[in-house]
Amino acid sequence: MIIQIEDNDGDFLLIEAADYLPDWANPETTENRVFIFNQHLHIIPNTVVPTDSPLKLIEAIRLVSQNPELTQSSPEIELAIMKRIGEYPQKIKESSHTAILKLPVEIAAILTLKPSLLAPIVSTYCNLDVLDAKHCKGIKLEDCISTQIKFTKYLYAMLMQSELPKYIRHNNAVKEKKAQLGLKVMCGYRIITSRLSEDIYHTPEYKKFLNSLTKNGYFKDNLEGSLEYSQLLEKAMAYFLDMECSISLNACNVINEIKSSDEFNKTIALLKQKSDTEMLEEDDDAWLNVSPDELNEFLNTHYGKNVKLKNKDPLTPHILTSELTDFLKETSNFDGIEHNRKENTKDSIDFNSDDFVNCIEKLLNMVSNQSITDSDYSSDDDDDGEDCVENNMDLSCEAQDVELASKLKSIQNDDVEFNIFKNLSQSMKDEGMLGPASTILRQIGVKKCDILDSDDDD
Known part of the structure; x- marks a missing residue:
């Protein structure tokens, strides 16, 4: 038996294995390609049937039944799905x-x-x-x-x-x-x-649905009232009741039927x-009370990125900024973050962070040198000593350049990393694990306990 499972979102089983799907697979390209056969998930790959070619359901079933070795999904996809559904029916x-x-x-x-x-x-x-x-x-x-x-x-x-x-x-x-x-x-x-x-089939919603079927040739050339027309109409009415009418309207109809039984x-x-x-008993609803730490742990477990620190080193500003830097280098789109993206396009922008930092340092040096030059050496009255002043300025500027560059290099990394660490820590305390700083840290796998103590007030 070959089974196809879908809901309003399409092939919902693939959502659980989104991190392991091939690059070509998305909601637009997997139509009539995902099945369950012999207790395994089968996905008809684009190497068997190109995604730009429409695939009919009958043809897809034939491919799966006759060539299961070509369509069976990878173990990683099946494990990801089983991790979510393996606990059922006990999970119910x-x-x-x-x-x-x-x-x-x-x-x-x-x-x-x-x-x-x-x-x-x-x-x-x-x-x-x-x-x-x-x-x-x-x-x-x-x-x-x-x-x-x-x-x-x-x-x-x-x-x-x-x-x-x-x-x-x-x-x-x-x-x-x-x-x-x-x-x-x-x-x-x-x-x-x-x-x-009183009659669900006299509502504006049903009339609109029926007009759409007629306009799109659902009834073919059959005359209204004919046997085949009536059979098609009966199927359309059942479909409308189950799929197209609003939930409340469907519930109204069901309630009406129950009350008349x-x-x-x-x-x-x-x-x-x-x-x-009868002595009635109810379940304890203590599960409704979830602490912020428990919620954060749940989100990290199910959706976060696992970061393993070497030798269980404590989280330091340097490690934090390093992870943030790696995170910000990732590419994102409507599907989420694309890790380790390899493809490049002709129109892509090549941003070199090291060159950017160097340019900023040079700009700071120029601004600093200019301010020192203007304040210490500018004079409209001393024209006779102009050459001497210029020579002194050159020597002084070179010395200041060397000194300023060395200071920038010595304090830049430590101060910037410490400030980032301090600001994010304070943001986490202020927002209670529910704001942008917490979201960023969760994405790189950093937990609240890694940064803050339970009684941290500093």
Whole structure:
């Protein structure tokens, strides 16, 4: 069996292996080229089918099935993907959170029969605007039951961190956590059901979708009402419901179908019986509390650059500036930083940092010499000793050049490196690991503990 997996972002499996993909692979060139076959990932390379040639799905499947040795991806790509998905399905349990909510029995029954509706309800509430908020007025926690609801940790965190509407924030009835969470879900539910349409296929969105299909020849030359036209229309309606209509509109349709089913009434009766006798338990949500150091460690582990210091040397201003220099030499684009870029183009600019520093030093020498010359030797009254003054000036300038150059060389590296180190350290303390200085340091693999102590006040 050959499997193709895609979502709205395309071949999402390749995102996990982005650092190991060949140079030609990008979202525009991997269409119909990524498959799973015999428990291995297969990517049809551009050496087999050039990327400038369209590749049909049937032809791609044939290539993978007949030439698996040519299309199987490298071990590095597969390991990168397995590192992310290898913990599943156990990871699903670790990513879920069960909480107790106080909800009207109608909403509890709907979420029991269709748990996936929780996602659009939570998202709708967390993104409500002024127009949506008017549907939340007048909500009362009456005729409610306590029920267990399973969230993903992401949805639970979204709901917990979102604020209650201002006009009910101080209501004594919603001081309990389960009541607050239930109230938020009720608000999201009300907003979604306010958009409920008697017929989803009479909405402006569907009419626009149908007109687009007709304009692009989807129905071919079939007359409206014919057998083949009806079959194509049925497929289009199913596709629109699953893929094209808005999430809230789809949720409205599903809620309407559930409420008209026999299972809905049976579930309501069952939930009322359980609420009187069942002892409900919920998961501990201490995982919501993440310290800045833990977050930084997580970001470094998953997205940072690992820097290994020789012999476990402590981080010094010299090491820091060296790593920053290497980082700034990298090339970046919309895909991120391109490490060790080798290709050069005719229009590329060759910037030599050493030459640039030398030019700056010479400029400083010239400015310094000129100021000394103007202050010490300029005179409009002593014309008789002009030649002598000029000779003295030449000798003095040469001596000053030598002295100034030696001082610059001796103090430049230490002072500049120390100042950079000091400024970045202070920035990290001020911004709390969430600003530009911290971002730069994370990119070169420097952690907060490498620079600052926990009680560092200097």
